[in-house]
Amino acid sequence: MDAVRALQIENLHKTYVDAYSGDEVVAIGDVSFDVAEGEFVSVLGPSGCGKTTVLNIVAGFVEQTSGSVTVAGKPVSGPGPDRGVVFQNHALFPWKTVQGNVTFGLRMRGVAKAEREATAAEYLRLVGLTGFEQRYPHELSGGMQQRLGVARVLANEPAVMLMDEPFASIDAQTRRRLQEDLTRIFQEQRPTVFFVTHDVDEAVFLSDRVVVLSGRPSSVHEIVTVDLPRPRDWRTTGELPQFRALRNRITDLLAGDESHAVADPA
Amino acid sequence: MTARRSTPTRAVAWFLAPFAALLVVWAAVVAATGVPLRIFPQVTDVVAALVSMTASGELFVHVAASLRRVLIGSVLAIVTALPFGVALGASPRLSAFFAPLLRFSVALAGIAWIPIATLWLGYGDGAVIFIVWNAMFFALTYNTLLGVRRIPLPLLRAARSMGTGRVRMFWEILLPGALPSVVTGLRVGLGYGWRGLVAAEIIATSAGLGYALFLAQKTFSTDVIIASMVIIGVLWLVMDRLLLAPLERRTVQRWGMTAARP
Numbered sequence: 001m002d003a004v005r006a007l008q009i010e011n012l013h014k015t016y017v018d019a020y021s022g023d024e025v026v027a028i029g030d031v032s033f034d035v036a037e038g039e040f041v042s043v044l045g046p047s048g049c050g051k052t053t054v055l056n057i058v059a060g061f062v063e064q065t066s067g068s069v070t071v072a073g074k075p076v077s078g079p080g081p082d083r084g085v086v087f088q089n090h091a092l093f094p095w096k097t098v099q100g101n102v103t104f105g106l107r108m109r110g111v112a113k114a115e116r117e118a119t120a121a122e123y124l125r126l127v128g129l130t131g132f133e134q135r136y137p138h139e140l141s142g143g144m145q146q147r148l149g150v151a152r153v154l155a156n157e158p159a160v161m162l163m164d165e166p167f168a169s170i171d172a173q174t175r176r177r178l179q180e181d182l183t184r185i186f187q188e189q190r191p192t193v194f195f196v197t198h199d200v201d202e203a204v205f206l207s208d209r210v211v212v213l214s215g216r217p218s219s220v221h222e223i224v225t226v227d228l229p230r231p232r233d234w235r236t237t238g239e240l241p242q243f244r245a246l247r248n249r250i251t252d253l254l255a256g257d258e259s260h261a262v263a264d265p266a
Numbered sequence: 267m268t269a270r271r272s273t274p275t276r277a278v279a280w281f282l283a284p285f286a287a288l289l290v291v292w293a294a295v296v297a298a299t300g301v302p303l304r305i306f307p308q309v310t311d312v313v314a315a316l317v318s319m320t321a322s323g324e325l326f327v328h329v330a331a332s333l334r335r336v337l338i339g340s341v342l343a344i345v346t347a348l349p350f351g352v353a354l355g356a357s358p359r360l361s362a363f364f365a366p367l368l369r370f371s372v373a374l375a376g377i378a379w380i381p382i383a384t385l386w387l388g389y390g391d392g393a394v395i396f397i398v399w400n401a402m403f404f405a406l407t408y409n410t411l412l413g414v415r416r417i418p419l420p421l422l423r424a425a426r427s428m429g430t431g432r433v434r435m436f437w438e439i440l441l442p443g444a445l446p447s448v449v450t451g452l453r454v455g456l457g458y459g460w461r462g463l464v465a466a467e468i469i470a471t472s473a474g475l476g477y478a479l480f481l482a483q484k485t486f487s488t489d490v491i492i493a494s495m496v497i498i499g500v501l502w503l504v505m506d507r508l509l510l511a512p513l514e515r516r517t518v519q520r521w522g523m524t525a526a527r528p
């Protein structure tokens with residue numbers, strides 16, 4: 001009955017203690033939001049406001065100071081295959097081929113070889129890497145590496161896909177292509193996505209909702225619903241007046257200019 | 267691609283050039299100064315010694331004995347040091363506990379253990395193999411530990427987030443991830459192993475290249491001494507070229523990971 005809530009974040013708070021000086025850093029003040037099943041939610045906020053920290057807590061890499069994270073109704077404790085992570089610098093295994101990387105999670109879960117290969121083929125096709133199975137990651141371009149990173153996560157069919165600025169280190173032109181690829185894949189597969197970015201256009205283009213965090217100690221400033229039609233591509237979606245209105249509104253929110261933001265009718 | 271085909275020959279030529287230069291200088295200096303054979307041999311004396319050692323079968327016996335000990339000692343070192351090094355690299359607590367002990371042991375590794383090794387294992391293969399193992403163990407453990415620590419955190423996190431268990435973590439992530447450093451450790455360690463071998467053979471056995479050195483010293487046969495030293499150096503180079511270099515090419519280089527140079 002509660003199946004629609006793929007990810008629930010409630011009153012999340014995190015204080016880091018600097019191991020050297022003993023100073024405390026409040027990384028997350030008080031953050032709560034949900035991601036529904038099959039929903040694409042982006043988190044935006046000023047640099048250092050704790051976006052990565054939220055994602056790392058959801059992934060189970062970092063432990064929160066207080067608050068709770070539940071995935072598919074179960075509280076998170078440690079990393080697990082129900083949450084797939086796409087890393088900014090790809091984090092592909094250099095010693096495994098493209099095939100070896102895509103099938104890794106399936107092998108860890110004991111999926112039979114024939115099924116693994118069928119799944120791998122399907123997701124490599126989805127990200128346009130068919131024919132590159134026997135290459136090693138260093139033989140791929142940055143864009144291809146990140147598409148492989150996406151395929152490696154999707155192949156595990158996680159309840160939630162976590163992405164931390166996955167396209168930040170990729171050139172502008174390729175980034176637009178990858179964003180279009182991602183929105184197409186999202187359209188086809190409907191995974192649940194929690195996407196961290198500092199790029200307003202990217203957030204609006206990809207998301208169903210955008211969570212805007214305030215500066216430190218961070219809390220949820222506002223959640224903006226993006227009801228742009230799908231399928232989306234830069235040519236048409238980027239030109240829509242609603243797109244520009246949403247982008248301006250979020251930009252103003254980030255700049256802390258409330259009055260301007262409210263005045264925008266979209 | 268004629269350019270590519272000629273590359274290996276050129277590489278071999280460049281590799282041999284310094285040895286050729288050494289031979290020339292050596293022959294010239296010995297000829298010019300006229301030092302007697304009991305002090306230092308002429309190049310031709312060494313070649314003659316090599317020929318007669320080969321003809322008598324003596325060379326084969328020594329080389330076989332030494333190689334066997336090095337191989338057994340290395341395998342034991344690899345089998346013990348890799349799991350230990352990975353465990354230390356993966357667990358800060360474990361490495362914090364063992365670090366002082368490891369550092370303490372570095373200066374003592376290998377040769378300093380010969381007296382104890384002969385007391386425990388007697389004069390023979392056992393003691394020599396123990397020394398080879400001991401000489402390699404610390405270098406290999408330490409480099410493996412470093413290699414594991416150098417694996418980028420996101421790779422470990424990626425593996426964990428895909429449900430990788432402990433055993434799989436070792437074989438699929440930590441060991442291959444540490445390999446650039448492990449190769450360095452093998453190279454450094456095998457060097458220590460050979461040195462340990464020669465020293466141990468001088469003291470603890472009645473066969474092997476170290477023993478041949480020792481015997482020759484008693485009869486002032488500098489030609490045999492230098493011949494044995496040449497063989498030791500050549501065997502080491504061959505091992506490096508035939509075992510380590512291909513291992514490096516097929517793994518670290520193939521994967522686009524650069525090997526850490528010692």
Ligand SMILES: Nc1ncnc2c1ncn2[C@@H]1O[C@H](COP(=O)(O)OP(=O)(O)OP(=O)(O)O)[C@@H](O)[C@H]1O
Nearest residue numbers: 016025026027046047048049050051052053054198
């Ligand atoms: N391991 C850590 N130890 C101590 N402080 C940390 C640690 N990780 C992050 N912080 C601090 O917590 C705050 C939030 O960091 P975080 O990386 O989550 O921000 P972010 O929103 O992802 O920033 P950016 O947009 O620059 O990626 C920062 O002030 C940072 O210095």
Ligand SMILES: [Mg+2]
Nearest residue numbers: 051052053164
């Ligand atoms: Mg970040």
